[in-house]
Amino acid sequence: MKSTILRIGSFLSLLTIGIVFPARAQEGWQWQNPLPQGNDLLGVEAIDANTIIAVGRYGTSLRTTDAGTTWSRMDVTTNTDISLKSVLFLNSSTGWVVGSLGSIFYSSNGGKDWVSRNSPAGTRNLNALASGGGSVGFAVGDSGTIIRTTDGGLQWNSLASPATADLRSVFFPTSTIGYVAGDLGTLLKSTDAGAHWFNVPDTSATVRDFQSIYFRTRDTGWVSGSQGVILGTTTGGASWVRQFSGTSTTLLQITFNNTSVGFAVGGRVIVQTSNGGTTWLPAVLDTVNALRGISFSDVRNGWIVGDNGETKKTTDRGVTWTRLHENITFDLYSNIFIDVHRGWAVGAEGTIIHTIDGGNSWFRESTPVTKSLRSTFFVSATQGWAVGDSGTLLATADGITWSQTPVDSPAALSSVHFPDPLHGWAVGQRGTILRTTKPHRLEHCDFRPQFRYHFDSEDDRRRCALDRGR
Template identity: 30%
Template structure:
């Protein structure tokens, strides 16, 4: 019974809630997410939680080694604070008055009415029922019934950042007000407050964090880089640390025990004490990103912050391990995908000044990214690849345009003779014929007709102001645009550019043209403009945003996307007449700088190293519910099913050797057109040689549009023994892949009776994935949870069991393994 109770508690701790949606986004950089982590909690030595922008909740069930990120707020608001008074009851709070509550350890979250629209910065619960929250505008909220009702009060008129109660009577509040007090105290449960800011000698900043290690000993940190300590329950305070700058914020404090504590601050640094806060030392981590939060329990701690940064320690902060996977967390400007597997993204330093550039490359569709050999002393602003090997990147100056012919292994500087040393190359647009253009901040355009061997400098149609974007409609018609409503056009193949009528004071950043006459331009203040007469006139489209729109791209004449600052990403399905907010959850601090399409896939590129992958068509026409591959001797058998189909013409089957990404078409299977019932398909890739192969499906609609499935990897050989592999990914939502192997018995391909089932923790049969005879070989099966309707089914631990029996009397094999579903 004790074992069962502990396991059940673990299920509650490591499970979180998500919201299912047809259109799915994937963070490819940083991983597990690029959302800012604003608050950290450790609920047990193994259960770590981070709360951040876009409603992100990142969770680890193994002490911070591996993380899964889910999103609990349908409005994608930022979470600024959290409080768990018990192991199962917790609260989060954030922008626009958001408060949410869980009573099952984070399995599900419910909204509460906060009675404020202000941003809530702090939340603290004494127990499951009694809690307080602080907000902008001097807001101070109280509840005595677990948040069923919140009473709106106030202290001061500016932002109250944090709150902490020692008991039901005594509490402390941290504020930004020099008038009503930066540190105030209550002794009557929050009915009245007294300014005790004078006890913080030398402080001129906002109190950002308050914590106590026992009834008497506590600490506060401030935005002026100071830490204070009390040993008499707040009657007096002593300054114990200064970071040396009155403008450096110490965001958060946490203690693993009374002696060992950590504080999170700017530029990738933590402040550490090992003597109960008497002395502190500054520790530099391997990042320059700001750390906004820290949590500690015993020897373990997690520090997290800007751009998805996560570090953990298991020795009180003596050493830290970076848990974020990100070749870049700087601003990324542009992307180019010559194929669905190979792509390049460029950008560079912003948090450390404009001092270096990045050129990132993927050869697996963005699953992994690495830096190429390219080096620069400034940010890389533009990129254009014609093939996987041939491409160009732009930095600054007449020799700031570089060319590679070997996929970024080596680079050659090209002299365009355009601009001066500080002239930024904002855009590059090359064609297979060798004609290309580069846009400069000096108001010039460089043109080549031989792939970059020689260049001619041209005025962009105006002088002085930058040229941000170039669009080649056809060999004769080219458009260019820039700030101050400037847009120009060439009708003679780029020999000359003439400025079109001004579009006012709007800074224009991006455009997309369907023909010489029809196109869109976008820019600052949410402006979207359309022309149907070649730029003679533009009409303004009603925009859903007022933020700066940096990029617009169209998949076809009806379906298009734009990306903006403030986390705004929208799409249109009616040619730009109306725009719909995407369900992407990146938070308000992110800006999308580029959007690229390839073979039905969409990539978003932006600030803080953001690379996100989704589908170019926001309405996925075919719901693929399973896709499996199995080796049968020298044959690979592919099977897949669909839940629904709309305008499904066919499936093209593609195969690649190993991981080289050299995809080729090996066959097609007709689709069912339109269907609302499940449909099953199969395809046999016959008589293949032993080796490693990858397979994918290309689903093609009647109009020629298409999307790709996930990739399955297959080892074409006969296994030597029975085996059941670990499912991947794990934890998972909504699907995971299980691999298993069946050997030949006595050198005979005797049929093997195979069952592969999934059970819940109570031993109930949840799903049967395989039930029948199979030949020896290697198999993999996808377990997709989206279609399971078992009562009580949800997040938690599940078991999958492989049972194999040789019909010729060769014995049996049984293996069971555990997996974790996090919904």
């Protein structure tokens, strides 16, 4: 049976990161959040305005033919140890995917079916793809690896490389002129269709790990990388000028959709230029997820992918970007359902989410804390509790509005349970046990050195004090 690893941390009933589950739903588990899935996406290819391919960790591969309304899983590989890092289509039919462990995959029908190809890279990671025109393509990877196909991706052969650093990006603006960028300031150029490569000096004297390279013409191009670096050239790499991006975030991919308008993404940031890179303006595009790949099908329609399955879309030349799914991507640690329709989940940064339709949709509830919540319990559709770090205890009387209940203990609380609306227990660090018969009032007493007992009445406190004095 084919299998995939679901990177949970944001999925509700599967709370262990890295568990292996069946690719299909035969064994009863399906993604509910994030949608369409939650593994990190590392690369994206917009074949046209409606057809987009995205690939990522744990062999993740997705395809949409309706501009992102629905997504289907592609069976590029069943090996969940492989991270798929880059995808490229020469046309609507022929495409390639490369990734870790030297993996190469080929499709001849628009991504519906994939076959593995022999890789001259051995087990060295392949990080990026580029078209060399016609049936020619290139891939680059770790330890200076450069490989080429001349038959549309059926066969690949190694090329001599002057680099030893890991190579991150390759681009051919013409069938004969090509460029490669990589770690430790590596910049390479070929003028004979990739047969031979030579080092291009970085005249800007900016030694960075370069992550992406893009050329608009044979001589005009840009490279981006660590610490927010962007370099530009109009001389085919003979000289480079640093362009200030306004960010120190590593920029993982750079692209232009015309001669003036360009974008680079990395971390939670997008930087944009409208004047060919003379000035760049940074903006925070996501508050949670790192952004890793960007692709335009035309000057208007573009896509961004990132961590936790994040997918964004623009239809107005990159002026605005829209999340395809309003996913919750904070780590989630606990959930409870009181019936098949109504449930809650809690997690990092005070996150509480609620569903009333069996998990088909979730909405986030407002909470008065930012501490991680570790456990939740409900005795009815309205009455519930949540506990978490630093002695955090929250209560709700309507299932929506939450208030904080003071607890005389700083210990992190990891679990809460109520057998009925009036009797409850919470447990946590350093042997902490809390008990209540009045759920909005909890106090503690160090009854024994190795445990913490918590009482909710003055009589209990006095008894505790008497016992401590014995």
